[in-house]
Amino acid sequence: MKRWTLTFSIFLSVMLAAFAVAGDSSHLLREIEAEVPAFMSTWERIVNIDSGTGDAGGLAKVEAVIVQRLNELGAKVEIVPAKPAVGNCIVGTFKGTGKTRIMMMIHYDTVFQKGAAAKRPFRVEGKRAFGPGVADAKSGVALILHAVKLLHALNFTEYGSLTVLFNPDEEESSLGSRNLIQEVAAEQDYVLSYEPAEGDIVTVATNGIARVHLTVKGLASHAGSAPEKGRNAAIELAHQLLQLNELGDPDKRTTVNWTVLRAGQKVNVIPDEARAIADMRLSQSSELQRVQRQAEKIVQKHLVPGTDVTVKVENRRPPLPRNRASDEMAETAKRICREIGYQIEPAEMRFGTDAGFAYNPAGDKPAVLESMGILGNGYHTRDESAEIYKYAEIDSIVPRLYLTVRMIQELSGVRP
Numbered sequence: 038m039k040r041w042t043l044t045f046s047i048f049l050s051v052m053l054a055a056f057a058v059a060g061d062s063s064h065l066l067r068e069i070e071a072e073v074p075a076f077m078s079t080w081e082r083i084v085n086i087d088s089g090t091g092d093a094g095g096l097a098k099v100e101a102v103i104v105q106r107l108n109e110l111g112a113k114v115e116i117v118p119a120k121p122a123v124g125n126c127i128v129g130t131f132k133g134t135g136k137t138r139i140m141m142m143i144h145y146d147t148v149f150q151k152g153a154a155a156k157r158p159f160r161v162e163g164k165r166a167f168g169p170g171v172a173d174a175k176s177g178v179a180l181i182l183h184a185v186k187l188l189h190a191l192n193f194t195e196y197g198s199l200t201v202l203f204n205p206d207e208e209e210s211s212l213g214s215r216n217l218i219q220e221v222a223a224e225q226d227y228v229l230s231y232e233p234a235e236g237d238i239v240t241v242a243t244n245g246i247a248r249v250h251l252t253v254k255g256l257a258s259h260a261g262s263a264p265e266k267g268r269n270a271a272i273e274l275a276h277q278l279l280q281l282n283e284l285g286d287p288d289k290r291t292t293v294n295w296t297v298l299r300a301g302q303k304v305n306v307i308p309d310e311a312r313a314i315a316d317m318r319l320s321q322s323s324e325l326q327r328v329q330r331q332a333e334k335i336v337q338k339h340l341v342p343g344t345d346v347t348v349k350v351e352n353r354r355p356p357l358p359r360n361r362a363s364d365e366m367a368e369t370a371k372r373i374c375r376e377i378g379y380q381i382e383p384a385e386m387r388f389g390t391d392a393g394f395a396y397n398p399a400g401d402k403p404a405v406l407e408s409m410g411i412l413g414n415g416y417h418t419r420d421e422s423a424e425i426y427k428y429a430e431i432d433s434i435v436p437r438l439y440l441t442v443r444m445i446q447e448l449s450g451v452r453p
């Protein structure tokens with residue numbers, strides 16, 4: 038368990054040597070290094086509590102840990118049920134002496150079933166930590182809690198308000214927390230989101246997620262005695278899928294992939310209904326309407342006469358489009374990281390996250406920045422056999438805590 042301590046010492050010595058002139062950054066780095074054992078202990082504790090989306094008992098246990106920490110730090114804590122999802126949103130607020138309103142947010146549900154933590158508890162191997170949800174997004178929960186603790190220890194209160202928001206349903210499209218995220222984000226100047234970073238990046242654009250539903254109604258008939266009397270919905274669905282296979286637009290980073298198909302109940306009956314669902318990703322909200330219009334036009338052309346075809350685009354999560362405010366925040370993050378010799382770059386992400394709900398397409402506030410969390414890999418997969426690919430990079434704890442603490446100082450208008 039001591040290997041990572043050694044790793045930190047080496048990491049820190051290198052950074053301190055390189056930036057011996059930057060007195061303040063080295064002082065802050067020492068404070069952060071001293072915080073790492075407590076960070077590891079919080080991280081281990083919450084990874085070892087299963088909190089899959091919908092797991093009321095597990096979510097309540099993680100909620101209790103978060104609420105207790107926030108109370109200890111003197112936050113005003115609000116618990117908001119995330120109906121229709123299971124569990125609660127936790128909103129903690131710290132009042133400061135300045136003007137800037139800043140929010141940090143992350144989800145505390147995971148994609149893992151009950152029992153995953155008992156089978157594969159938190160463990161450290163070399164420079165990596167493993168366990169269910171270790172990166173996505175328990176690392177973000179620990180990072181927010183300990184960044185707040187560090188700011189508290191530094192007596193830093195120059196923000197106007199510092200809000201932390203934890204939601205329990207992100208892995209199922211944030212159905213019960215999206216309104217609250219939008220509401221609270223609308224009151225902020227800046228929103229930092231703590232999904233893990235896949236590399237030395239911060240994210241300035243995320244994809245939106247939608248679904249395209251295709252439904253064909255036909256007419257049932259016995260496949261042996263009177264197939265000619267039926268109207269085969271499955272055949273029409275197959276025809277439509279071939280026609281609808283090019284709805285994406287690479288130039289706009291829109292993808293549409295048909296992934297779920299359903300037709301027929303019995304082998305001797307011509308199916309009277311067939312359905313398909315496509316996964317759609319988009320970086321511009323206008324693509325929702327474009328795909329809907331284009332698909333409606335295409336489905337007019339039938340193969341099986343007398344079948345009825347409908348197509349409907351369902352918006353599940355809006356994108357964080359590339360925008361100037363996010364780019365500016367990324368530049369600030371980049372400059373802060375340079376103080377400790379850590380190079381990061383702004384990146385665009387193909388996944389969808391809650392950053393899309395925080396972003397306000399109608400105005401330039403709040404500025405939203407994603408992937409403020411620690412480095413992790415392979416986090417967006419439910420495949421348990423791929424667990425080996427899900428890890429978090431321990432060496433990124435110190436620089437990422439540094440980034441957050443300094444970011445909140447800078448956004449509050451304070452340069453130490």
Ligand SMILES: [Zn+2]
Binds near residue numbers: 207
């Ligand atoms: Zn996540």
